[in-house]
Amino acid sequence: MIPILDLTKQYTQIQEEAEKAVIDVMRSGCYILGNNVKKLESDFAKYCGTSYAIGVANGTDALHLALRALEIGAGDEVITVAFTFVATAEAIGLVGATPVFVDINDDTFNLDYTELEKKITSKTKAIIPVHLYGQPADMGPIMEIAKKYNLYVIEDCAQAVGAEYNGQKVGSFGDIGCFSFFPTKNLGCFGDGGIITTNSDYLNKKIIGLRNHGSQVRYYHEEIGLNSRLDEIQAAILNVKFKHIDKWNEERQENAYLYNELLKDVEDVVTPDELDGVKAVYHQYTIQVPNRDEMHKKLAEKGVMAMIYYPVPLHLQEVHKNYGFKKGDLPVTEALTERVLSLPMFPEMTEEQQIKVVEAIKECLAELKTSV
Numbered sequence: 552m553i554p555i556l557d558l559t560k561q562y563t564q565i566q567e568e569a570e571k572a573v574i575d576v577m578r579s580g581c582y583i584l585g586n587n588v589k590k591l592e593s594d595f596a597k598y599c600g601t602s603y604a605i606g607v608a609n610g611t612d613a614l615h616l617a618l619r620a621l622e623i624g625a626g627d628e629v630i631t632v633a634f635t636f637v638a639t640a641e642a643i644g645l646v647g648a649t650p651v652f653v654d655i656n657d658d659t660f661n662l663d664y665t666e667l668e669k670k671i672t673s674k675t676k677a678i679i680p681v682h683l684y685g686q687p688a689d690m691g692p693i694m695e696i697a698k699k700y701n702l703y704v705i706e707d708c709a710q711a712v713g714a715e716y717n718g719q720k721v722g723s724f725g726d727i728g729c730f731s732f733f734p735t736k737n738l739g740c741f742g743d744g745g746i747i748t749t750n751s752d753y754l755n756k757k758i759i760g761l762r763n764h765g766s767q768v769r770y771y772h773e774e775i776g777l778n779s780r781l782d783e784i785q786a787a788i789l790n791v792k793f794k795h796i797d798k799w800n801e802e803r804q805e806n807a808y809l810y811n812e813l814l815k816d817v818e819d820v821v822t823p824d825e826l827d828g829v830k831a832v833y834h835q836y837t838i839q840v841p842n843r844d845e846m847h848k849k850l851a852e853k854g855v856m857a858m859i860y861y862p863v864p865l866h867l868q869e870v871h872k873n874y875g876f877k878k879g880d881l882p883v884t885e886a887l888t889e890r891v892l893s894l895p896m897f898p899e900m901t902e903e904q905q906i907k908v909v910e911a912i913k914e915c916l917a918e919l920k921t922s923v
């Protein structure tokens with residue numbers, strides 16, 4: 552069986568150091584907002600090229616806190632994509648604002664900036680581009696449009712630690728960058744975790760307060776906040792893992808390029824494209840195929856665990872039914888929802904495993920052809 556990802560392979564690489572780091576935290580008696588979180592925040596900001604990074608409880612809270620910090624709420628509109636994990640829009644709903652969904656490009660799976668201006672109204676306050684599958688969104692034109700209309704930009708970097716656009720790390724383009732350390736992400740901890748990046752002194756201070764019950768000085772509270780801190784144990788694990796992130800990202804990239812090579816002559820399979828001048832970190836390697844659901848099922852029968860990210864676009868989710876979107880509103884998103892299939896992808900994947908995956912795909916395609 553070839554799994555979609557194998558976290559145990561990564562664990563063995565860091566086992567000794569990670570276990571010692573966790574024991575050190577347990578023995579220290581300091582479990583919340585201590586030196587491990589401080590170190591991660593400082594290293595992470597340096598890595599992203601931002602002035603600040605603020606550890607939080609998870610990626611969803613990172614987005615929620617970002618919107619709160621920018622004082623976005625009821626009556627405001629926030630433009631984002633429908634081709635993403637639900638948390639991107641959930642955060643908008645949590646602050647009482649309205650998500651406005653925009654279509655994507657079918658080669659990069661990311662926000663189509665040529666559709667952006669049509670969605671801007673007098674109520675629009677911010678844009679949340681998502682760097683989906685570890686592929687940077689087209690930040691040049693997105694930032695230009697944001698500037699022209701005086702909109703905030705919150706980058707959803709949950710799948711893209713270390714991805715670059717024109718040599719600059721994601722999370723450093725917008726007003727705020729939001730990251731998730733959910734275990735399956737390309738930098739994951741052993742539970743939930745997240746971090747926020749920003750260059751703004753004001754936003755840094757504001758978010759530090761908001762993540763800790765709206766308090767700058769202990770037991771003095773200026774506003775309603777959250778309890779959304781990154782645990783010391785998770786930060787200690789992340790400090791161990793963070794040292795390997797560039798190597799792991801490179802291995803993902805190499806695996807992606809090998810898949811591209813192996814699949815290049817396979818009829819009916821569309822491999823993922825990259826924008827010029829980006830470094831994509833391939834949190835997922837996602838192809839497009841006809842008869843996707845059949846292919847998905849058949850691959851599983853052959854021991855290849857592929858996944859569908861995501862089967863229902865957010866504008867057609869039950870939870871968003873009151874926003875007035877309907878089928879047909881986002882044609883590219885909707886078409887891709889029926890065509891995408893993410894293949895097994897993790898840094899430690901072997902060439903042999905990748906060849907097996909591609910052989911299985913070819914077999915499935917042949918079987919599907921003869922069965923029509």
Ligand SMILES: *Cc1c(COP(=O)(O)O)cnc(C)c1O
Nearest residue numbers: 609610611636638639709731733
């Ligand atoms: C995982 C993810 C989130 C949410 O992160 P959590 O840490 O699970 O809360 C948000 N946006 C995207 C695109 C994600 O993939």
